[in-house]
Every structure is written in structure tokens, then in C-alpha cells.
């Protein structure tokens with residue numbers, strides 16, 4: 013078969029997952045990719061930038077965009093998060109709008125839905141976390157969205173339990189345009205390894221600390237030396253907004269930082285499939301979340 017024949021039926025396109033913080037976008041991204049590419053925690057606003065993942069099949073290639081949760085920004089970092097999600101909405105061939113079956117988020121979801129143009133491209137509704145509810149609760153939700161919005165599909169799923177994902181994939185492929193693949197089929201993402209390494213460290217900080225620390229922290233990889241012999245050397249800076257947070261982050265006798273380092277290293281090694289030596293440093297960058305220059309330096313704009 014020549015390339016022309018091979019690609020006449022090939023489908024490829026961009027699919028963007030959007031929704032409120034914490035509804036399960038990154039969990040779904042990882043479940044579809046069969047790989048933990050995007051960090052996941054129980055806290056909202058975990059994802060701060062678009063995460064591009066490539067799902068390659070026999071006759072298709074989906075460029076999946078996981079996005080930061082949509083919210084009303086209160087500081088510049090959050091503005092960059094919302095802009096990133098909006099950019100991914102523009103770039104998409106298909107939008108997966110995610111809500112969750114539990115809790116009462118309808119008001120916030122309606123705000124987001126108001127900003128979407130249902131005429132310009134197909135939008136699916138994904139009702140996630142159905143593992144947590146009884147079916148009786150689901151049907152009125154489907155009915156409500158069906159009555160009020162022009163979703164092309166409404167798909168109840170559990171991203172965590174991988175329930176409903178086969179249907180979702182099938183519906184997605186129906187909407188993908190005919191295109192040759194955009195990327196080689198063995199690639200999972202196009203971002204450099206150091207981006208994901210910083211994300212993994214941030215995930216551990218989100219999981220380990222409560223309240224302010226996760227939100228006022230960012231991670232910057234200062235050195236990443238690959239070595240033919242021995243372990244790769246990675247030096248990461250954890251930047252906080254206030255000097256008095258340093259003590260909390262480091263912990264008594266350095267225990268907290270040590271724990272973060274250990275958890276992060278284990279996962280980085282899994283991600284890279286090779287051993288690394290990870291060094292963590294803590295620095296202060298006052299009000300970095302509202303400083304355009306620092307936001308650019310840290311890769312948010």
C-alpha cells in the first residue's frame with residue numbers, strides 16, 4: 013500500500029478537553045493515552061498549562077489537549093491558565109466539555125457553556141465520575157443537558173474506572189477530519205522531558221501540602237544533564253512567593269522536602285524509564301503569580 017492509499021481513510025485532528033477545575037480532565041487524558049502524562053491530584057487547579065498528548069491508532073491520530081480548569085481569574089497566573097484553555101478551544105476540531113455527575117456545579121458549568129459557540133464545531137458533553145452515583149441521578153442530568161444545549165453526543169463516563177471510554181473513542185473518531193497523521197506514531201507528546209519532570213515535582217507538592225503552598229509554588233528545572241554512564245542529573249528550583257513558606261516547604265530537619273524529592277524521583281524514573289539523581293532547591297520570587305516577566309520565565313506565557 014502506498015502512502016496515498018494508506019492515508020485516504022486516515023483520520024487525524026485536535027480534541028480539546030475543557031471543564032471546571034477538578035472535574036477529571038487530566039485523569040481522562042491519561043486514561044485515553046494509557047500513560048500518565050498529565051499530573052492528577054485531588055485538588056482543583058492542578059493543571060496550569062495545556063498538555064498535548066498524542067493517541068495513535070491504526071487509522072487515526074488524536075492530538076489530545078488537556079487544559080487548565082476554567083474559572084474566573086483572580087491573579088495573572090490564573091489569567092494565563094484561562095487563556096491557554098481558550099486557545100485550545102480555538103484550535104480544536106472537537107471539544108469535550110466535561111462535568112461531573114456528583115455535586116452541584118450547574119451554575120458554574122452554565123457560565124462556561126455560555127462562552128462556547130455550538131455552531132462552529134462539534135461539542136460533546138462528558139458526565140464524569142459516574143462510579144460515584146446511582147443511575148437514577150444520571151438520567152435527569154442527561155435530560156437537562158439534552159433539552160438545553162446542542163451537544164452532538166452526551167457520554168457518561170468514569171475516567172478513573174475507564175468506564176464508557178470505548179464509546180467515547182468511537183464517537184470521537186466519527187467527528188475527526190480526514191487527515192494524514194501530524195506526528196510520528198511512536199510519539200506521546202511534543203514537550204521536552206524537563207517540562208514533565210517539573211510537573212511531577214509540582215504534583216508531589218500539591219499532594220503533600222494543604223492550603224496555600226501548592227498554589228503559590230512553581231517548579232523550574234535549572235539543570236538536566238543526561239549521562240551515558242550513571243544517572244541523569246536534575247537540579248530543580250521550587251519557587252515560593254513568601255520567605256516564611258520556606259520553613260514549611262523544607263520541614264523539620266528537611267523532612268518535608270526530602271519526602272517530596274523521594275516521591276518525585278521515583279515517578280520521574282518511571283516516566284523517563286531511567287534512573288535519575290534529583291536535587292531540589294527552594295527559592296523565593298515574591299508575587300511571581302502576578303509578575304508578567306516571571307510568568308514568562310517560568311513558561312506560563
Ligand SMILES: Nc1nc2c(ncn2[C@@H]2O[C@H](COP(=O)(O)OP(=O)(O)OP(=O)(O)O)[C@@H](O)[C@H]2O)c(=O)[nH]1
Nearest residue numbers: 033034035036037038039054057058059081171172
Ligand atoms: N471517583 C472518581 N474520581 C475521579 C474520576 N475522574 C477523576 N477523578 C478524581 O478527581 C480528582 C481530580 O482529577 P483531575 O484529573 O486532576 O481533574 P482535572 O479536571 O484535571 O483538574 P484541574 O487540573 O485542577 O483542572 C482526582 O482526585 C481524580 O482521581 C472518576 O471518574 N471517578
Ligand SMILES: [Mg+2]
Nearest residue numbers: 037038058059
Ligand atoms: Mg488537570
